[in-house]
Amino acid sequence: MPADLAVIGLGHLGLPLAQAATAAGIDTIGYDTDPRAVAELSAGRPPVDGSLTPSEIRRMLSCGFRPTTHPAELGRVRTAVICAPTPPAAAPRTLDLTAVTGAARALAARLRPHTTVLLESPVPPGTTEDVVRPLLEEGSGLRAGRDFHLAYSPARLDPDDRAHGYAHTPKVIGGLTPACTESAATFYGRLTDKVVRARGTREAETVKLLETNYRHVNIALVNEMAVLCHDLGVDLWDVIRCAETKPSGFQAFRPGPGVGGHGTPVDTVGAHRPLRLVETAGQINERMPQYVTQRCATLLNEHGKSVRGARVLLLGITYKPDLADREGSPAPEIAQRLMDMGAAVSYHDPYAPVWRVRDLPVPRADSLYEAAAGADLTILLQHHRTYDLQGLAVKAQLLLDTRGATPVGAAHRL
Structure with a gap:
């Protein structure tokens, strides 16, 4: 037909x-x-x-x-x-x-x-x-x-x-x-x-190249700022809040545990010259899951606990909020790194009823608040609207917010 x-x-x-x-x-x-x-x-x-x-x-x-x-x-x-x-x-x-x-x-x-x-x-x-x-x-x-x-x-x-x-x-x-x-x-x-x-x-093909690389380069900038601001004791999220009031010349991007998504940054096109800025941005963004796991280890140590044997709950394993798509999500790498360090990893995500890492099933928490209360460390990787972060911050023993979504002072932020 x-x-x-x-x-x-x-x-x-x-x-x-x-x-x-x-x-x-x-x-x-x-x-x-x-x-x-x-x-x-x-x-x-x-x-x-x-x-x-x-x-x-x-x-x-x-x-x-x-x-x-x-x-x-x-x-x-x-x-x-x-x-x-x-x-x-x-x-x-x-x-x-x-x-x-x-x-x-x-x-x-x-x-x-x-x-x-x-x-x-x-x-x-x-x-x-x-x-x-x-x-x-x-x-x-x-x-x-x-x-x-x-x-x-x-x-x-x-x-x-x-x-x-x-x-x-x-x-x-x-x-x-x-x-x-x-x-x-x-x-x-x-x-x-x-x-x-x-x-x-x-020209039309290069539009897509520019749009994708623009996103990754700006995310890399703010991811690098997140690391710097943590070392300096500066609240990056407050810096972004203030900076985005500038009426021109600034567009707010926010850091996270990784980039994710279907748009792959391309820094080399055939035999043409490489895009060095995009290459560097890719390296910065690819290091974020490792940085998150390092922050987890430091937080646990500061509270008298070791990563080995620690119960770690991951919240939100999809690459975007309120969607089931997991393409490029940093969650698997973060889970793998924590497992390699000896942590017992579980997760909660309303859009992912089943999750496997290294072909092994990851335990899914049925009751979010009970799981957070029982975990040594809870990590917010993706902010789904169903999450009551105020209530979660009260229940969790230790909460690392990689999205800057929790109320000020309620959690440790990236």
């Missing part, structure tokens, strides 16, 4: 696009090579990352959304959007494009003339033209810019920003040709209030 749109990749990038498209009345199929994920979606069950609720999935299905593992469906659409994941590669701060190239090959074998092909996956600049374009042309016998349209549009949706959503998040578009850009703009204009045209695919 023909459809207007194929979303290739039903993860944290593809599902919000498919949701927006079906809500706009666009006949949409979702293609993924994972049969289990497709079966779960077809049955109305939400993804494990919690990006969509069961009711949202059911609404999509009732509007005609069809998840599938059959690549033949890709040859029956007017627009195809590649939303394949690009996880970190073996080399530090580079991306693995295996899923993107696989998606391009699957589409190329069934690509029809006049189709608009869009790439949304985070990729290094040049990927659309130098990697995806040759695969599409060789596999289809068609020529990009003449027989079909090709463009790049960075995914920019913040999963926990319900105020903006897809319709109110501007879409940046860069096409292989001006006609490719306009074809992409026509499509995205059905989904969002504002379309921003870049000069080409490389």
